Amino acid sequence: MKLYDKVRLITDKFMQDGAKNGDIGYIIEIYEDGNCEVEFSDSKTGISYAQIVVEQKDLESAEND
Numbered sequence: 001m002k003l004y005d006k007v008r009l010i011t012d013k014f015m016q017d018g019a020k021n022g023d024i025g026y027i028i029e030i031y032e033d034g035n036c037e038v039e040f041s042d043s044k045t046g047i048s049y050a051q052i053v054v055e056q057k058d059l060e061s062a063e064n065d
Helices: none
Strands: 006-009 024-030 036-041 048-054 059-061
Touching: 006 036
Parallel strands: none
Antiparallel strands: 006 024, 006 059, 024 036, 036 048
């Protein structure tokens, strides 16, 4: 995975932060430990509703969606 990739969250462990399984976001930062900061936005309004740091194992590519 690389910066600005479109990704899908594949876990529900971030529901308290506003992101749930299946949500689509974009990688906005990749840290030295391999974790990714991902921003999730409403597809209609473009308003961000969650920005979280996620392990890559909790993401999958959504580039073809």
